Amino acid sequence: xxxxxxxxxxxxxxxxxxxxxxxxxxxxxxxxxxxxxxxxxxxxxxxxxxxxxxxxxxxxxxxxxxxxxxxxxxxxxxxxxxxxxxxxxxxxxxxxxxxxxxxxxxxxxxxxxxxxxxxxxxxxxxxxxxxxxxxxxxxxxxxxxxxxxxxxxxxxxxxxxxxxxxxxxxxxxxxxxxxxxxxxxxxxxx
Amino acid sequence: xxxxxxxxxxxxxxxxxxxxxxxxxxxxxxxxxxxxxxxxxxxxxxxxxxxxxxxxxxxxxxxxxxxxxxxxxxxxxxxxxxxxxxxxxxxxxxxxxxxxxxxxxxxxxxxxxxxxxxxxxxxxxxxxxxxxxxxxxxxxxxxxxxxxxxxxxxxxxxxxxxxxxxxxxxxxxxxxxxxxxxxxxxxxxxxxxxxxxxxxxxxxxxxxxxxxxxxxxxxxxxxxxxxxxxxxxxxxxxxxxxxxxxxxxxxxxxxxxxxxxxxxxxxxxxxxxxxxxxxxxxxxxxxxxxxxxxxxxxxxxxxxxxxxxxxxxxxxxxxxxxxxxxxxxxxxxxxxxxxxxxxxxxxxxxxxxxxxxx
Numbered sequence: 312x313x314x315x316x317x318x319x320x321x322x323x324x325x326x327x328x329x330x331x332x333x334x335x336x337x338x339x340x341x342x343x344x345x346x347x348x349x350x351x352x353x354x355x356x357x358x359x360x361x362x363x364x365x366x367x368x369x370x371x372x373x374x375x376x377x378x379x380x381x382x383x384x385x386x387x388x389x390x391x392x393x394x395x396x397x398x399x400x401x402x403x404x405x406x407x408x409x410x411x412x413x414x415x416x417x418x419x420x421x422x423x424x425x426x427x428x429x430x431x432x433x434x435x436x437x438x439x440x441x442x443x444x445x446x447x448x449x450x451x452x453x454x455x456x457x458x459x460x461x462x463x464x465x466x467x468x469x470x471x472x473x474x475x476x477x478x479x480x481x482x483x484x485x486x487x488x489x490x491x492x493x494x495x496x497x498x499x500x501x
Numbered sequence: 502x503x504x505x506x507x508x509x510x511x512x513x514x515x516x517x518x519x520x521x522x523x524x525x526x527x528x529x530x531x532x533x534x535x536x537x538x539x540x541x542x543x544x545x546x547x548x549x550x551x552x553x554x555x556x557x558x559x560x561x562x563x564x565x566x567x568x569x570x571x572x573x574x575x576x577x578x579x580x581x582x583x584x585x586x587x588x589x590x591x592x593x594x595x596x597x598x599x600x601x602x603x604x605x606x607x608x609x610x611x612x613x614x615x616x617x618x619x620x621x622x623x624x625x626x627x628x629x630x631x632x633x634x635x636x637x638x639x640x641x642x643x644x645x646x647x648x649x650x651x652x653x654x655x656x657x658x659x660x661x662x663x664x665x666x667x668x669x670x671x672x673x674x675x676x677x678x679x680x681x682x683x684x685x686x687x688x689x690x691x692x693x694x695x696x697x698x699x700x701x702x703x704x705x706x707x708x709x710x711x712x713x714x715x716x717x718x719x720x721x722x723x724x725x726x727x728x729x730x731x732x733x734x735x736x737x738x739x740x741x742x743x744x745x746x747x748x749x750x751x752x753x754x755x756x757x758x759x760x761x762x763x764x765x766x767x768x769x770x771x772x773x774x775x776x777x778x779x780x781x782x783x784x785x786x787x788x789x790x791x792x793x794x795x796x797x798x799x800x801x802x803x804x805x806x807x808x809x810x811x812x813x814x815x816x817x818x819x820x821x822x823x824x825x826x827x828x829x830x831x832x833x834x835x836x837x838x839x840x841x842x843x844x845x846x847x848x849x850x851x852x853x854x855x856x857x858x859x
Contacts, residue, residue, distance in 0.1 A: 342762035394733070395760075396818035429730035429834070432737075432821065 319370035322410040323417070326383035333357075333475045334382045335467075337365045338405050339390035340398045343423060344454030348390070351464045359477055361468075369405035386471040387418040390454070391438055394430040399438060406445055414445050416483030416490075417474040421463060425451035448490065549742065549793045549852070585646040585655050586846035589677060593831075593839045594703035597715070598729040598857035599678065601696040602722035607656060612643040615721070622717045623660065638663050639673070646677065648847045655679030655699065660710065674706035674714055679850055700857035701850060702726060703838070728836045729857055733822040736832060739852065741798040743827035745782040747842045749775035754826035755805070757817055769820060771809060775828050781805070 321336075335352070339345035349363050362382065374381055387409060392398045402420075409418070420442045424430055442449045450466055452459040474483045605611075619641040627639060639662050646655040660674040678699040702718075704711055715726045731739070744753050757769040785800050786793065806817040823834040830849055831839040838853075840846050 342760055394821060397816060400818075429732050430821065432733040432818075434734060 319408050320410055321369065321371065321384065321387075321408060321413070323383060323385075323412050324410075326381065328383055328385075331359045331477075332362065332382075333359055333385050333471050333477070334362045334364065335386045335388060335471055336384045337363060337388045337390065338367075338369060338402065339365070339388075340367055340392075340395070340401055343390065343392035343395055343398055344460070345390055348421075348454050348460055348464065351460055352468065355464055355468055357468060357472070359472070359475070361471075368401055369408040385417065386467075386474045387413055388421060388467055389418065390421045390423060391433070392423045392454075393433050393435065393438065394424050394427070396432050399433045403441060406441070414447055414487075416448070416470075416485075416487035419448040419450060419467060419470055421454070421467075422449060422451045423454040426453065446487065448487075550791055551746065551793050583644060583646050583657075585648045585653060585677070585679060585850070586843045588646060588657055589703065589846050589850070590840055590843045592705060593837060594677075594705055595711075596729040596836045596838050596853060596857075597702040597704060597726045598700055599702045599718070599726045600700075600724045601698045602678075602724050604695050605697040605699070605722050607645050607654070607697075609645075612645065612656070616641050616643050618721065619658075619660075619714075619717055623713070626713050646679070648679075648850070650847070653680070653847045653850065658714075660706075660714065674704070674710045676706070676714060677703045679703070680854055698858070701729075701853045729853070730836050731832060731834050731856075733834070735856060736822045736825045736834060737802045738795070738798045739830075739832055740822075740825040740827060741782070741801040742793055742852070743825075743829040743849075744775070744778040744801065745786060745793065746848070747827075747829040747845050749779045750828045751775060751826075751841075753778040753828075754824070755822060756824035756826075757820035758823045759820055768823075769815065769817070771805070771817070773805065778805075778827075 337345060337349055345365065349365060352363055353361070364384070371381070389402050389405065390398070391402050420438075422438060425435070439449070448470065450463055452463045454460050454463070470483075470486070472478050473481050473486055476482060620639070623639040623641065639660055642659040642661065644657045644659075646657050648654060656678045658674070658676045658678070659672055662671050662673045679701050680699045704714075706714070718724065718726060740753070740755060752775050753773045755771040755773075757771065759766045759769060781801055781804055785797050785804070803818075809815065809817050821834075825832045829840065829842050829845050831837075831841070838849075840849050
């Protein structure tokens with residue numbers, strides 16, 4: 312049923328954009344520090360209002376209540392805990408149900424516990440291959456660590472701000488096109 | 502808002518690399534943050550050669566053991582070298598990974614010299630540590646060990662203490678510095694003449710003495726030693742590898758630690774008859790292939806986890822694998838190992854060397 316599958320794909324063009332308001336969708340399984348991350352994100356001081364929606368898997372359930380429609384999702388955050396195989400499996404399934412438009416700089420992957428290599432249950436190569444295949448931004452940090460979490464929150468909000476078009480002179484497409492060359496330079500210099 | 506340049510926005514995640522626990526899986530090339538791929542690094546299909554003697558062994562284990570022992574005793578009388586397997590088997594060790602040693606030689610003369618140096622170092626240390634126990638005398642002993650092939654060799658270091666005039670000396674520390682086979686040819690090529698690569702150090706001792714011994718080792722040979730921690734990926738790989746080799750005598754045991762999110766449950770202990778594990782292994786692994794691939798390892802463990810889910814409705818892939826026990830070896834996440842079957846000591850050491858090497 313191609314029609315049904317198409318219905319499940321999360322697209323940016325199903326809803327109308329909102330003014331000075333960003334909606335961020337966090338895709339993550341429970342118990343890997345997602346709650347703290349969202350909490351920290353809400354406490355950040357931003358020039359625009361943010362709404363954060365969380366889900367433990369995609370596709371999103373069908374909207375039953377038509378009086379309060381789901382807002383347009385401007386930015387998607389995928390969280391992978393490297394010490395949890397299930398989280399990676401879920402993300403692998405979830406990215407298939409996201410519209411290609413989001414991968415033009417409107418989503419990011421967070422690799423939690425990247426530094427604690429002795430806890431890795433997921434092969435890091437597999438994760439980086441996935442991120443590379445979708446050509447998206449990747450942030451590393453430990454969500455259970457206060458300091459690193461705040462760091463990640465700042466970065467994610469920054470990207471979300473651009474993705475929503477609140478930043479002058481920069482848009483997400485510029486971001487995603489220049490990302491590769493910058494990383495390449497980084498490798499060349501180090 | 503306008504002052505922000507794209508460069509600052511594109512600031513990739515950079516984490517400091519002063520990582521205390523550096524562990525590498527044999528399956529992957531070690532990569533540093535920000536984990537982006539460079540052009541030189543190509544993905545290689547990971548294969549591990551299986552020990553080629555295990556079919557032969559099974560047929561005539563008794564004979565082989567006997568002749569092996571005779572040979573060894575013969576060797577003993579002739580030379581000072583000893584077999585590495587007998588020294589390591591059936592003991593619980595802590596595994597340390599050691600960077601290449603500078604100007605380390607294994608001939609008898611140099612070993613004598615190291616003995617002397619370690620003795621004097623220990624004498625100073627004990628004097629400094631406690632003046633009460635000044636009567637306790639520590640004595641070091643170096644012995645060269647040999648394995649099945651030319652590639653496997655090691656050096657055993659023993660520190661004995663003798664109190665006063667009593668003759669009965671107690672073994673306080675046993676350390677085996679060893680190298681398993683011709684594992685990493687490219688790495689050996691990088692090393693120039695002055696460096697010797699003995700990447701694995703197995704230590705059995707008290708914490709205090711171990712610390713001072715490692716301090717001496719680091720100062721003497723300009724190397725760095727740190728605990729080799731096994732990540733769940735490593736453990737899963739070792740478990741499925743060990744399930745397929747050796748005599749299936751005891752059971753295959755997997756211990757999982759449950760994340761703190763779930764209250765009231767700490768560990769899950771999963772035990773399975775070794776013969777059943779072997780049957781799974783034989784189903785997955787093609788007997789004609791001399792190598793064991795990563796994919797096969799993943800499939801074996803996954804099938805076990807699926808079986809567990811079928812009965813208990815618990816997703817083991819959300820848990821952390823902490824200990825692995827097979828009939829060949831017991832391996833703990835915190836770097837503890839016990840090898841139970843003598844013929845496979847060298848093979849396991851090879852795998853450890855691979856883990857410890859970059």
